[in-house]
Amino acid sequence: MPPYRLPTYHRQGPAVRCINFLCAVLLGLVLIAGIIFFVLWLSLxxxxxxFYLADFSIPNANQQSGLANLPVRFTVAEHNPNQKIGIYYEEIDASVYYGDELVAKGPIAQPFYQGPNSDIALQGQLTATGPTTSDPAWGRFSAELGAGSVGMRLVLTSTVQFQVKMWDTKHHHMKAECDFTINGDGTLKQQDKNSQCALYF
Known part of the structure; x- marks a missing residue:
């Protein structure tokens, strides 16, 4: 039976130890840099x-001569939730629909900048172009108005750009859609006040 021998221990040379140390330091630096970049990405x-629909009205909507030339008024509250990022808005256009029927359309805000973590009230006043009494949609609209409940839609469109520190991001085309219902007198139903609008980029 051959004699039992202890395993031979080979000490690593200085060059190997130096390489191992450098690899450990490099991996540590890569890990730290990754954590820093991840935190910066989350913060920036x-x-x-x-967007929230605060108010909407079409005064005298219950008259029997159609909506043409009636004022369409609304207020949309806009909130920038970013703590350190501002938002540039180009001109904001608004469109109001009853089903697929365009009721009113036009610009409601000139280009502006909104600071971080702030709120802005967008006041819109347009002039209705329809439906008129000769439009097929008027019969349905008038009947629903008489019943005290008309579903409508407000669409806001613009181009936005985020300002992150000292540089700006690319331009984004934005569309906010607010679905709501008005009463028989043309005012916004209470349950739809301050309802959040869907946002598409």
């Missing part, structure tokens, strides 16, 4: 704004 990643 833009969050999209939020």
């Amino acid at each position: 990643r833009p969050h999209r704004p939020k």
